[in-house]
Amino acid sequence: MAVAVEGGEKWFRTCDVTGFKVDLRAEKIARLNAVMAVVSLLIAVIAALLLVLTRWQLFHVLPVDWYYRVLTLHGLDALVFWIIFFELAALTFTSTAFLNTRMSSPFAGWAGTVLAIVGWLLVNYTILTGNADVLMTSYAPLKAHPLFYLGMILFAVGALVIVTTFFANLMIWRRENPGQSLPLFVYGLMAAAIIAVITIVSGAIIYIPTFLWSLGIIKDIDPGVYKLIWWGLGHPSQQINVAAHVSVWYLITFLATGGTSINEKISRFAFILYIVAINVASAHHLLVDPAVSPVWKVWNTSYVMYLAVFASMIHAFAVPSAIESAQRRRGFTKGLFEWLKAAPWGNPAFSGMWLSMIIFGFIGGITGVVNGMEQTNIIVHNTLSVPGHFKGAVVGGTALTFMAVTYYLIPLLFRKKIAFYGLAKFVPWIFGIGIAILAVSMYILGAFGVPRRHWDITFSGGPFTYTFNPVTDFFWALFGLGGILAVIGALLWILQVVVSVFFGKPFNGPQDLQIPIAEPPPPAKEEEDKFAAPGTFTLVLLFMVAFIIFVALNYGWLSAMWEVK
Amino acid sequence: MSEERKTPFLQLVFDDFILLLFIGVAVYAISYLIWGLIELAWLPPIPPEIKQALLGR
Ligand code: HEM
Ligand SMILES: [Cu+2]
Numbered sequence: 001m002a003v004a005v006e007g008g009e010k011w012f013r014t015c016d017v018t019g020f021k022v023d024l025r026a027e028k029i030a031r032l033n034a035v036m037a038v039v040s041l042l043i044a045v046i047a048a049l050l051l052v053l054t055r056w057q058l059f060h061v062l063p064v065d066w067y068y069r070v071l072t073l074h075g076l077d078a079l080v081f082w083i084i085f086f087e088l089a090a091l092t093f094t095s096t097a098f099l100n101t102r103m104s105s106p107f108a109g110w111a112g113t114v115l116a117i118v119g120w121l122l123v124n125y126t127i128l129t130g131n132a133d134v135l136m137t138s139y140a141p142l143k144a145h146p147l148f149y150l151g152m153i154l155f156a157v158g159a160l161v162i163v164t165t166f167f168a169n170l171m172i173w174r175r176e177n178p179g180q181s182l183p184l185f186v187y188g189l190m191a192a193a194i195i196a197v198i199t200i201v202s203g204a205i206i207y208i209p210t211f212l213w214s215l216g217i218i219k220d221i222d223p224g225v226y227k228l229i230w231w232g233l234g235h236p237s238q239q240i241n242v243a244a245h246v247s248v249w250y251l252i253t254f255l256a257t258g259g260t261s262i263n264e265k266i267s268r269f270a271f272i273l274y275i276v277a278i279n280v281a282s283a284h285h286l287l288v289d290p291a292v293s294p295v296w297k298v299w300n301t302s303y304v305m306y307l308a309v310f311a312s313m314i315h316a317f318a319v320p321s322a323i324e325s326a327q328r329r330r331g332f333t334k335g336l337f338e339w340l341k342a343a344p345w346g347n348p349a350f351s352g353m354w355l356s357m358i359i360f361g362f363i364g365g366i367t368g369v370v371n372g373m374e375q376t377n378i379i380v381h382n383t384l385s386v387p388g389h390f391k392g393a394v395v396g397g398t399a400l401t402f403m404a405v406t407y408y409l410i411p412l413l414f415r416k417k418i419a420f421y422g423l424a425k426f427v428p429w430i431f432g433i434g435i436a437i438l439a440v441s442m443y444i445l446g447a448f449g450v451p452r453r454h455w456d457i458t459f460s461g462g463p464f465t466y467t468f469n470p471v472t473d474f475f476w477a478l479f480g481l482g483g484i485l486a487v488i489g490a491l492l493w494i495l496q497v498v499v500s501v502f503f504g505k506p507f508n509g510p511q512d513l514q515i516p517i518a519e520p521p522p523p524a525k526e527e528e529d530k531f532a533a534p535g536t537f538t539l540v541l542l543f544m545v546a547f548i549i550f551v552a553l554n555y556g557w558l559s560a561m562w563e564v565k
Numbered sequence: 566m567s568e569e570r571k572t573p574f575l576q577l578v579f580d581d582f583i584l585l586l587f588i589g590v591a592v593y594a595i596s597y598l599i600w601g602l603i604e605l606a607w608l609p610p611i612p613p614e615i616k617q618a619l620l621g622r
Contacts, residue, residue, distance in 0.1 A: 170582060179572060181580050194586045198593050224608075228601045232593070268579055275589040280597040292604050300597055 016509045023096040026103035030093035037085035044078035045490045052483035067455045075136030088162045095169035104168035115158030122151025140221035149211035156203045188247025191271040195240045202232030224291045235282035245401040249319045256350040258518040259326035273311035281305040284372040321533035329521040336535045352404025352428030364393030376554040385446025391439035416504035421514045431489025437482025441475045
């Protein structure tokens, strides 16, 4: 397809694998953002190892001030920088290459990237020099150096500029293709970009006054107001991730199995539910705060938010059923699960995606709904169960998905062959299993009352001491094992990416493709259509049973807390 | 142009990302942010005796 745009063809290359026209100016911006993401992940993973070896009291390597410093570093580099840089790369690349359009404003793209990088430098610098020991949440009245807040603001503004170019790219596309709908994958990223606007604007609303406060220009920051607005940044940023990684699931499903959603309209509707309903769930971070009313809490964390849970259930059905239906059309129809057994397990993007769906659903999702309920929240509040939950959601879900899709990005975005491709088969498993073990053991430790963000749970030298149930020793060992496995997995992945991108062999065309791209499956025969995805249906039932058991257990524990013996 | 009129209404809504952006921002701003801030603003200030006792000065 010839696309008539100003500037002609010199901005473009045609991808010899996908046939997409790739705007080279967008490609460069996307590459730099992706590299920044990987660098941030490397910092976060080194920090993670130190944290694991500190919380596990057997080693307890870091002194107290460095524990909090490294925890701040880990939280921001992992949760904010790695993830958001990756998303900025994805938004830039897909809104041009996937739509065969041009980059609306390369200047804005570069300006945003540079701002974000300067912000990243300031934040990392202030943390490492001991000027920002305030943890990721930086709750006032904890005060960091002004450059820390300035860094956060610059990063947010840079990200907002790039998100704006994303919408401008979509508008160019719409002008060139009137009356068409976005492809589902890009549609999901559009939802992510909308949520990103909400997130970033909240971030600006809170960080600008906090910056002025750190300079002494504003006298006071109300801690309650701070917390309310900060979570308008902290929580929706996770929902950017969910929308983005679900979109990537649809993409990998298509690339690795040729499957497409069996009902695209419903999948789109589910993304709209995210846009509308998922952000108010920020309120679950204030469930034990006395200042806001129960009506506000319950309205925002249940009635509205369950629409978003419903949306996730739709995707949880739509993605596996897309795979199942494609596989069944290829003839893998025996029993409930032949399609799954015959899935392309040797493809690291596929195995990574499947693992991330299981971990996100069964660990991140189930614990999330329980932690987010007013009643059961009280038994996990500020315990290690909370990071246990989001290790399942954002690490097992988002991070693992992004790692998986990178195996496609190395040839298609960076035009390099994947180094040590044989290793790729194992990396998602090492990382995924490590994170699953880590998340579950953190969750259980939390159930025994182990606090999060706590340097020394032996409370040595403290006025009060407490001895945890000795069973926790076992779960600490498990925690260490899972953490170290995950660190190894992440480091292997980083090694592969860095060697491929900076020292790898160039990718010269389809003959160099190591990771397979599936042919579309044959069209469905009439009689097979009667129940397109019985296997997926069974998996969803299994999920529901696990969910009900877990909720029931939690209400049991809740009532046991108040039992008088 | 006659083609555009045939597009179903729901699809027009689904495809209008600027409209969706406004809806998303509005629901969040009203249900979470503004409502929450109003509740915080209505809180009576902490009585000075209690504040002193808590801060120990
Ligand atoms: C490589 C594997 C990883 C390991 C072993 C790991 C381990 C840990 C540990 C031990 C903590 C400290 C909990 C505490 O003391 O309260 C922690 C906190 C945290 N992790 Fe990770 N992590 C990993 C990757 C990630 C990734 C990829 C993300 C984000 C995408 C992430 C996000 C966070 C966040 C947000 C916190 C909470 C920080 C805070 O409480 O301020 N982690 N992690
Ligand atoms: Cu949240």
